[in-house]
Amino acid sequence: MSVAFGVEAKQFVVVIDPGHGGKDYGAVGAVTNEKTINLNVAKKFGEKIRKSYGEDEVKIVYTRDKDVFIALNDRAKIANDAKGDLFISIHVNSIDKRNKRRATIAGTEVYTCGLHRTESNLEVAKRENAVMYLEEDYSQKYQGFDPTSPESYIAFELNQSKHLDRSIEFATLAKDYLTTTAKRVDKGVKQAGFWVLWSTSMPSVLVELDFISNPTSEKFMASAAGVEKMAQSFYKAFDDYYVAVNGGQRRAQQADKADAGKNNPAGRTDANVKPAKASGSDACADDMAEAPAAVEYRVQVLANDRSLSLKSKLFKGEKVSEYYDKGMYKYTVGHFKTQAEAEKSMRRLRAKFPQAFVIKMENGVRVN
Ligand SMILES: [Zn+2]
Structure with a gap:
């Protein structure tokens, strides 16, 4: 990687979040389960970054790197405390047993935070958010958010993330490589109200790799070759994204460049977005x-x-x-x-x- 112009380069922090873990298996298939696939792909993906980028350039933070249960808000806290520059949550999809097309539906869906436009997007978010129920006092911890109540999701509409453009940028890259390099069916970039995306203050995406309810897809995701291809897809997406946000450079002068519009071809600005008020208790x-x-x-x-x-x-x-x-x-x-x-x-x-x-x-x- 090239060196910035005499300015100390800032380390880019990528937070990799393998969904579920421990007592929470996520979606369960015939031969494997979601928590295992998520972790396998996450670790392989992290390894690839580590091999290619020095630790001083890209720091990898895992919300979990073994088979343990981590609450949703703890995942967000890990990412926020690490001051992540990009949050990638890895999941596996599944179709309800009552659905007759259960065994045939396949493909990758990549989500950014926002209000679902279709009921099926909402169903995916509800299923992933339902992990909260595994926590005793979830209602208090999640400030009254109820994963199954459509009303709870209104908040996601009101809080369009100022990181949405960047989130969509990475989501599109991840989707592109998962459908080419890993040859998954393209089910698109979508929006829905995922708690982990909503509560992380950085560009963030949630990837549903493929459907464990589809035997062919499950076999792929359970195989070492499948894990390798999916991890490679994430790595390529990361590589492209990293170059894009840094204008082909290390990170140090990103802010200046963004201000000059170089990374902002559509002339988008955050000016109409309420500035983050995280600077202190007097900020509001x-x-x-x-x-x-x-x-x-x-x-x-x-x-x-x-x-x-x-x-x-x-x-x-x-x-x-x-x-x-x-x-x-x-x-x-x-x-x-x-x-x-x-x-x-x-x-x-x-x-x-x-x-x-x-x-x-x-x-x-x-x-x-
Ligand atoms: Zn999941």
């Missing part, structure tokens, strides 16, 4: 509609790692305020002078938000 102060009282009580109803529209249906008609705290956007109802008043309101709100609780704010900052 400008957004506050009203000056907060020095000390007040509020009822917190939701928290999310991306900023939500205050008009979101998730708030069920309640007028909310947003504050930013410990990496999360938090939503509260009411401004009360006393704790007792806030608690009265909380009792009413719990009908809509079972986890609602009272917080104390001082000058717009949570203190308790």
